[in-house]
Amino acid sequence: MATTEGAPVARKAARPSMGDVARHAGVSSQTVSRVSNGHSNVDAATRARVIESMRALGYRPNSAARALRSGRFRTIGVIMFTLRTFGNMRTLDAIASEAAHANYSVMLIPVVDATLEQVSGAYSRLSEQGVDGVIIVFEAHLLDNAEFTLPPGLPVVVIDSNAGAEYTVVDTDQAEGARQATEHLLGLGHRQVWHIAGPETSFSAVHRTESWRRTLKNAGIEPPPVLYGDWSTESGHRHGLTLGRRDDVTAIFAANDQMALGAMRALHELGRDVPGDISVVGFDDLEEAHSFWPPLTTIRQDFGEVGRQAIQQLLRKVDDYGFDDEDNRRVTVHTQLIVRESTASPRVRA
Amino acid sequence: MATTEGAPVARKAARPSMGDVARHAGVSSQTVSRVSNGHSNVDAATRARVIESMRALGYRPNSAARALRSGRFRTIGVIMFTLRTFGNMRTLDAIASEAAHANYSVMLIPVVDATLEQVSGAYSRLSEQGVDGVIIVFEAHLLDNAEFTLPPGLPVVVIDSNAGAEYTVVDTDQAEGARQATEHLLGLGHRQVWHIAGPETSFSAVHRTESWRRTLKNAGIEPPPVLYGDWSTESGHRHGLTLGRRDDVTAIFAANDQMALGAMRALHELGRDVPGDISVVGFDDLEEAHSFWPPLTTIRQDFGEVGRQAIQQLLRKVDDYGFDDEDNRRVTVHTQLIVRESTASPRVRA
DNA sequence: GCGCTAAATGTTTACGTAAACATCGGTGTC
DNA sequence: GACACCGATGTTTACGTAAACATTTAGCGC
Numbered sequence: 001m002a003t004t005e006g007a008p009v010a011r012k013a014a015r016p017s018m019g020d021v022a023r024h025a026g027v028s029s030q031t032v033s034r035v036s037n038g039h040s041n042v043d044a045a046t047r048a049r050v051i052e053s054m055r056a057l058g059y060r061p062n063s064a065a066r067a068l069r070s071g072r073f074r075t076i077g078v079i080m081f082t083l084r085t086f087g088n089m090r091t092l093d094a095i096a097s098e099a100a101h102a103n104y105s106v107m108l109i110p111v112v113d114a115t116l117e118q119v120s121g122a123y124s125r126l127s128e129q130g131v132d133g134v135i136i137v138f139e140a141h142l143l144d145n146a147e148f149t150l151p152p153g154l155p156v157v158v159i160d161s162n163a164g165a166e167y168t169v170v171d172t173d174q175a176e177g178a179r180q181a182t183e184h185l186l187g188l189g190h191r192q193v194w195h196i197a198g199p200e201t202s203f204s205a206v207h208r209t210e211s212w213r214r215t216l217k218n219a220g221i222e223p224p225p226v227l228y229g230d231w232s233t234e235s236g237h238r239h240g241l242t243l244g245r246r247d248d249v250t251a252i253f254a255a256n257d258q259m260a261l262g263a264m265r266a267l268h269e270l271g272r273d274v275p276g277d278i279s280v281v282g283f284d285d286l287e288e289a290h291s292f293w294p295p296l297t298t299i300r301q302d303f304g305e306v307g308r309q310a311i312q313q314l315l316r317k318v319d320d321y322g323f324d325d326e327d328n329r330r331v332t333v334h335t336q337l338i339v340r341e342s343t344a345s346p347r348v349r350a
Numbered sequence: 351m352a353t354t355e356g357a358p359v360a361r362k363a364a365r366p367s368m369g370d371v372a373r374h375a376g377v378s379s380q381t382v383s384r385v386s387n388g389h390s391n392v393d394a395a396t397r398a399r400v401i402e403s404m405r406a407l408g409y410r411p412n413s414a415a416r417a418l419r420s421g422r423f424r425t426i427g428v429i430m431f432t433l434r435t436f437g438n439m440r441t442l443d444a445i446a447s448e449a450a451h452a453n454y455s456v457m458l459i460p461v462v463d464a465t466l467e468q469v470s471g472a473y474s475r476l477s478e479q480g481v482d483g484v485i486i487v488f489e490a491h492l493l494d495n496a497e498f499t500l501p502p503g504l505p506v507v508v509i510d511s512n513a514g515a516e517y518t519v520v521d522t523d524q525a526e527g528a529r530q531a532t533e534h535l536l537g538l539g540h541r542q543v544w545h546i547a548g549p550e551t552s553f554s555a556v557h558r559t560e561s562w563r564r565t566l567k568n569a570g571i572e573p574p575p576v577l578y579g580d581w582s583t584e585s586g587h588r589h590g591l592t593l594g595r596r597d598d599v600t601a602i603f604a605a606n607d608q609m610a611l612g613a614m615r616a617l618h619e620l621g622r623d624v625p626g627d628i629s630v631v632g633f634d635d636l637e638e639a640h641s642f643w644p645p646l647t648t649i650r651q652d653f654g655e656v657g658r659q660a661i662q663q664l665l666r667k668v669d670d671y672g673f674d675d676e677d678n679r680r681v682t683v684h685t686q687l688i689v690r691e692s693t694a695s696p697r698v699r700a
Numbered sequence: 701g702c703g704c705t706a707a708a709t710g711t712t713t714a715c716g717t718a719a720a721c722a723t724c725g726g727t728g729t730c
Numbered sequence: 731g732a733c734a735c736c737g738a739t740g741t742t743t744a745c746g747t748a749a750a751c752a753t754t755t756a757g758c759g760c
Contacts, residue, residue: 015503017716028740033718043738058501063480064417065716068745073414075457075479083443084637093433096460105479106458107425110446129425129455130413151408153365233641258638265643287434291583291612293643367746378710383748393708415746418715 016057025053036061067130075105076314077126077134077154079119083110086286087303088137091159094307095135102315107131120151127154133314135159138203155317157310161203168317170309170331174204177299177335178211181253181281184297184337186219189345190251190279196227196239196263198255205231208255208283229259236262243278244270250278250346257282257289257298264292264342275344285338295340305333366407375403386411417480425455426664427476427484429469433460435581436636437653438487441509444657445485452665457481473500483664485509488553505667507660511553518667520659520681524554527649527685528561531603531631534647534687536569539695540601540629546577546589546613548605555581558605558633579609586612593628594620600628600696607632607639607648614642614692625694635688645690655683 018036022029027050034042035050042050053059067073076099080088096106107129109122119136126134134154138161158167185193195212198205209226216223227242229235236259243249244267254260260282267274274280274294282289285300309331320327368386372379377400384392385400392400403409417423426449430438446456457479459472469486476484484504488511500506508517535543545562548555559576566573577592579585586609593599594617604610610632617624624630624644632639635650659681670677 018718019716029716030718030741031739033716034739037718041737041739046738060474060478062418062716063478064414064423065745066718067414068412068418068715068747069717069719071745083439083446089433089439092458093460096433096458100459105475108442108446108456108458109450110443124410125455128410128413233638237641258641261638262641265641268643288583288608288611288638291587291608291615293615293618368748369746379746380711380748381709383746384709387748391707391709396708412746415715416748418717418745419747419749421715 015062016059017062018059021050021053021057021059024057025050073130073132074103075107075131076311076318077107077109077123077129077131079109079111079122079126079134079136081111081113081138086284087301090303091137091307091310094304095311098308098311102311104132104311104315123154124151133157133318135310135314136161155314157314157317159306159310166328168313168328168331170306170313171333172204172301172303172306173332173334174207175211175214177283177301178208178253179215180335180337181283181299182212182215184339185251185253185279185281185343186215186221188251188279188343191346192221192224192248193251193253194224194227194243194249196229196236196243196252196254196259198228198259199230200228202231205255212253229255231256231258233258233262233265235259237266239263240266241270244272251281251343252278253281253283255283257284257286257292257296260296260298260342261292264294264296268293275342276347279343279346281343289338290340292342294342297340297343298338300336300338302333302335309333365412366409367412368409371400371403371407371409374407375400423480423482424453425457425481426661426668427457427459427473427479427481429459429461429472429476429484429486431461431463431488436634437651440653441487441657441660444654445661448658448661452661454482454661454665470500473504477504483507483668485660485664486511505664507664507667509656509660516678518663518678518681520656520663521683522554522651522653522656523682523684524557525561525564527633527651528558528603529565530685530687531633531649532562532565534689535601535603535629535631535693536565536571538601538629538693541696542566542571542574542598543601543603544574544577544593544599546579546586546593546602546604546609548578548609549580550578552581555605562603579605581606581608583608583612583615585609587616589613590616591620594622601631601693602628603631603633605633607634607636607642607646610646610648610692611642614644614646618643625692626697629693629696631693639688640690642692644692647690647693648688650686650688652683652685659683 018029018032021032027046031042031046032050035047078092078095080092082088099106107126109126111118111122123134131154134156136156137159156167158169160171161169182193193216195209197209200206213223227239229239236254240263243252252263254263260280264274264280267278272278280296282296282298285298289296289298313329313331368379368382371382377396381392381396382400385397428442428445430442432438449456457476459476461468461472473484481504484506486506487509506517508519510521511519532543543566545559547559550556563573577589579589586604590613593602602613604613610630614624614630617628622628630646632646632648635648639646639648663679663681
């Protein structure tokens with residue numbers, strides 16, 4: 001007898017709509033809409049009654065209908081190349097928190113390669129899914145910059161790149177950080193600073209390397225050859241072995257903390273003392289950096305501020321959309337030297 | 351002359367709709383809809399013509415309208431307590447990749463405290479914003495479990511918790527990992543294994559501690575007092591100092607890699623050799639763990655698999671919604687012992 | 701060639717909301 | 731006291747899509 005009743009019935013308890021609330025409160029649905037959107041021209045008593053009805057029925061606005069009608073999604077898209085780095089993680093955290101604060105949601109699209117094709121795919125996907133703006137986190141990988149142009153239609157903010165005048169860019173002041181690191185070592189009395197660099201395909205790595213070179217030259221020192229790594233501890237370890245075997249090396253600036261960690265491990269293996277024989281400076285200030293052995297002197301990046309600035313710039317664009325399309329800015333976030341125990345003055349040559 | 355034209359005109363280049371495509375291709379908009387959704391009953395020639403028109407006009411489906419009409423958003427929400435841990439980041443990465451693979455987007459909501467209030471807020475926010483299902487990543491913090499019930503309406507999958515029969519739960523096999531770590535040390539000949547635990551408010555920490563205790567008891571060993579940390583390197587360092595000063599301690603199992611790192615730093619400071627004097631095992635297998643000094647023996651968690659399973663379980667529920675509401679499962683993901691150089695057999699007492 | 705079937709396509713409608721416009725009292729001004 | 735005006739509320743409409751239903755066309759057996 002119950003054969004039919006056993007079949008799928010009332011699968012999704014239909015959520016109440018404005019019309020239901022309106023009926024319950026004895027007003028028109030437009031009035032419900034006004035209450036829902038906080039418009040001012042509603043009588044206090046009416047508003048209270050509507051709110052009570054909303055509560056009673058468990059009303060929740062339907063974002064799809066709202067977006068369809070208003071053209072706004074209150075969502076921003078984030079395109080990221082990898083979630084595996086400390087910096088991206090922090091940046092994403094800040095973006096999401098800041099967005100929530102402004103009552104926006106964050107839609108995340110990870111992308112495997114930093115190719116124009118993949119970014120475009122993610123971008124058009126976002127524009128289909130419905131976002132009001134896009135933040136692209138280049139992290140450190142190089143796109144074919146010359147061709148980097150997205151179809152128009154959405155406000156875009158780029159983090160960590162030199163995408164130039166096309167888009168608003170938020171970036172850490174890489175040059176400042178590398179200068180701080182190098183000057184710190186020179187200030188301790190080192191006559192030369194060796195550099196374990198990030199890959200040449202990375203904007204930030206290139207900027208750090210250039211700034212290191214410039215700082216040395218400004219101090220009248222001819223920069224030694226650069227040792228290129230790939231951000232990994234292994235590459236730091238490899239170059240650490242090379243440098244640790246030379247007794248004219250007293251100071252190393254690694255382009256990130258992980259390579260610094262690898263280098264220190266190599267120095268330990270060679271029996272060289274850090275900082276007694278060789279000083280090491282990193283870049284990033286990882287959570288664990290102060291627990292490395294020895295605790296690492298490094299350059300702290302303010303990823304939180306990068307995220308906040310990105311959201312702020314993006315929402316400005318979203319609100320202005322159509323007016324100031326060409327108002328692109330470059331926002332720079334400062335770095336900070338964190339001195340710990342991996343650096344010291346060089347030993348006087350015996 | 352251009353005064354009026356300078357005013358905001360045509361702010362957003364109106365995106366073409368199905369109707370526009372239909373007109374361009376000389377068909378009805380319903381046919382365009384059918385092509386857009388890949389329905390089979392469209393003539394090949396017509397389909398080609400429609401696709402060509404889509405391309406010509408740059409047509410993109412409007413997700414808001416689609417969601418309004420179909421009730422599906424093709425988006426899943428992720429509630430996370432913090433993006434600052436390695437595990438969460440990895441899990442999120444896997445979730446996002448796996449979701450993209452199934453053509454779903456991910457909407458991310460970070461939550462500051464693990465309170466029911468905050469989770470409910472995030473949950474209702476997601477249900478307003480329009481998602482088809484929710485993944486909640488408890489990470490390691492304890493909710494008031496007794497009261498943890500969300501309003502119905504959305505399929506939910508919980509990661510890393512003992513939320514029990516209410517929801518489908520995906521979890522790493524904490525007990526297995528702790529057992530592997532403890533047995534590894536016992537297998538090397540250690541007579542006792544000390545434990546630096548995570549906070550008692552954490553499910554995973556508690557499970558690891560219990561399993562460590564059970565493993566010792568099964569080996570006929572009376573477990574020593576537990577040293578509770580808070581996952582941080584500092585807490586590991588503090589307990590490391592305590593343990594390193596006792597000469598009856600030969601083996602330490604830390605509940606995560608960061609506490610293991612802190613402990614090893616403390617042992618270095620005390621002049622104790624790792625693993626010569628004391629062996630250390632961690633838990634997580636951080637990216638850098640193999641570059642610690644010495645490279646850390648640890649338990650690898652397969653966060654990628656956790657993310658994949660979560661999406662898989664959730665989409666199963668989304669598709670079945672209304673049928674199997676009560677079909678909640680518990681999915682367990684295996685751990686793996688990674689042996690490096692921080693563990694060795696104990697020195698024979700002199 | 702007739703009627704039948706099925707495939708291809710068109711037409712109508714509803715999803716929930718919010719803008720635009722319409723209505724209806726009451727209030728202040730002269 | 732007539733008029734303009736304003737605030738509160740109701741009515742109509744359109745947003746872009748896709749389900750449901752309707753229509754047309756081609757193919758096929760007899």
